[in-house]
Amino acid sequence: MKQVETQIIKTYKAAVHLRRATEQQIKGALRSLADALQQNTAVLIKANGKDLALQAPDNPRNDRLMLNEQRIKAIANAVRKISRLPDPSGKVLEKKVLPNKLLLEKVAVPLGVVGAIYESRPNVTFDIAALCIRSRNGCLLKGSSEADNTNKAAIKLIKKALEDNGINADCVTLLPSEREVVQHLFTATRYIDVLIPRGSASLIEYVRKNSQVPVIETGAGVCHVYIEQEADLNKAVNIAVNAKVSRPSVCNAADTLLVDEAVAPAFLEAVQPQLAKYGVEVFADNTAFKLLKGYPHLQKAKPEHFDTEFQSLRCAVKVVKGIEEALVHIQEHSTRHSEAIVSENKKHCKRFMQEVDAAAVYANASTRFTDGEEFGLGAEIGISTQKLHARGPFALEKLVTEKWMVTGNGQVR
Ligand SMILES: NC(=O)C1=CN([C@@H]2O[C@H](COP(=O)(O)OP(=O)(O)OC[C@H]3O[C@@H](n4cnc5c(N)ncnc54)[C@H](OP(=O)(O)O)[C@@H]3O)[C@@H](O)[C@H]2O)C=CC1
């Protein structure tokens, strides 16, 4: 795959143009891209239709792949928001004059080139490209083969927006979608500064084991909502239902409901009609199974259901004896993405938030908020489930590193 090596080197060389570009050019490119998204809605939907036509119609992942007018408008809005965010590079983080009169400045600078390997969500192509342009990083995109037609239409718009604003379009590159491509990314230590895999546990594991380029992992989400015995049941039903059904295919959707035995009869009775309305299939432990008798989509849970990221309208339900058992269950089964407690007991909420080891912990709110745009970051490069450099949704401020700039007047040591 000589072509891929050439693309990687071209992107590396072009990235310097982003570092040199004026603020006007950067903002202009992002605004042009937002406009182009809206003007080319039909083109994108047509390309996306080709991708969707290649999928089985009942594939629950089609929801992630699908673009419509509303989603394209949301992407354009995100790009516009990113254009208004301040440049994370160039900030002077520390400044001092040494006794020998050397001026020492620690400055935030772009990472260089960011490589992303990501799932079949076409908004990710725009989000990552826009965040990289805003932070003046070159960017290599390896999207899913499932979204290839959509991504090819997307990159045309991105490159045109750069060109129209006098920026070298090689700064952003869509790589071929074949899986072999990632092996070239693993060894390109000279040209790529960080690799971000977004996808399944097996992808993350594969990249972590094989990449010589530093990696920021984003992981799968087996997310829990714990209904504690002092939960307000109205809030509990709304949160549990929202976390499960608002967009079941994404990583921050709930997978397991843990219900305190003291409120299990009342909560399960109250939540049933809502879950049934959306056709949620429930895998219940023995106690929950008895309490949910008569629920139309009920099955007995097998142990593996409590480690499953369903990515569909399915969930596991377990009745627990109290917060202790809930915390132990989460510790054993969580993928450390997003976890929630519903309770009016402030002490228990605090304990949950302090003790649960996850990128985002919630008290009385839905896990669905773990998202760069929701957190005010414009968009996200990914939701990191690792602890170093970035955790949770990360964006512009994690796309920079530091550089010491030392200005002298002929000093020697
Ligand atoms: N925390 C976060 O930020 C995010 C988490 N996720 C998680 O990702 C999962 C869903 O993603 P899913 O669609 O399964 O993603 P996959 O892991 O199947 O695919 C993601 C990307 O990696 C590529 N890929 C997958 N396996 C390999 C391999 N062995 N070698 C080379 N390339 C590979 C895919 O290519 P191709 O499709 O062409 O095979 C695609 O481009 C869920 O668990 C979700 O929670 C997803 C996104 C963000």
Ligand SMILES: N[C@@H](CCC(=O)OP(=O)(O)O)C(=O)O
């Ligand atoms: N940003 C997302 C969640 C993260 C994400 O992209 O996850 P996934 O759909 O699993 O690829 C959202 O809630 O919209």
